[in-house]
Amino acid sequence: MGEKIAIQDTYGERFQYCWGCGPKNKEGMHLKSYPSDDGKNCICKIIPAKEFTGGVPANLFGGMIAMIFDCHGTASAAYFAHKNKGLELKKDTVIGRFITARLEIDFKKPTPMDEEISVISEVEEIGQRKVIVNMxxxxxxxxxxxxKIIAVAVKDNM
Structure with missing residues (x-):
């Protein structure tokens, strides 16, 4: 298999400045989401910085968990829609951009700091403008x- 391409690195120029995942936001987190080899999932891995601790010491705060789901979920939606059109993710791809319409989170256990966190997504439904992704x-x-995120496609001139 060829070089892994981060979905966020294929966003159009004006969509590359998100604080969570924008590759061109100098102060941002630079989250990266990658399709699995079989294209059935997308994967994001991160070790949170110590400043993102929550109300329970040594655990990640819920707002950061939501941000990770938001950025990874919209990137996953973009990839799944792209793949559904029969297209491949390549270095020169300019992928369609998706934004969050709804995000539901079930917090199960505290998420530790100083540990690698993995988020795995899979598509539930693909519509004409909407993609539902479970993570x-x-x-x-x-x-x-x-x-679960409901993400909607946006036009480049949004």
């Missing part, structure tokens, strides 16, 4: 949170 966040081999 699971894990750390230390345990499910920490689950989410």
């Amino acid at each position: 699971t966040m894990q750390a230390k081999g345990e499910v920490r949170a689950k989410a």
Whole structure:
């Protein structure tokens, strides 16, 4: 298989400045989401910085968990819609951009700091403008949170 391409790196120029996942936001987190080899899932991995601790010491705060789901979910929606059109993700791809219409999160257990967190997404439904994606966040081999995002396609001139 060729070089892994982050979905966020294929966003159009004006959509590359998100604080969570924008590759051109100098102060941002620079989250990266990658399609699995079989294209059935998308994967994001992160080790949170210590400043993102929550109300329970040494655990990630819920707003950061929501941001990770938001950025990974919209990137996943873009990829699944792209793939559904029979297209491949390549270095020169300018993928369609999706934004969040709804995000539901079930917090299962505190999410530890200083540990790699993995978020895996899978598509539930693809419509003409809407994609529904389910996600699971894990750390230390345990499910920490689950989410469902409804993402909608935007026009480049939004």
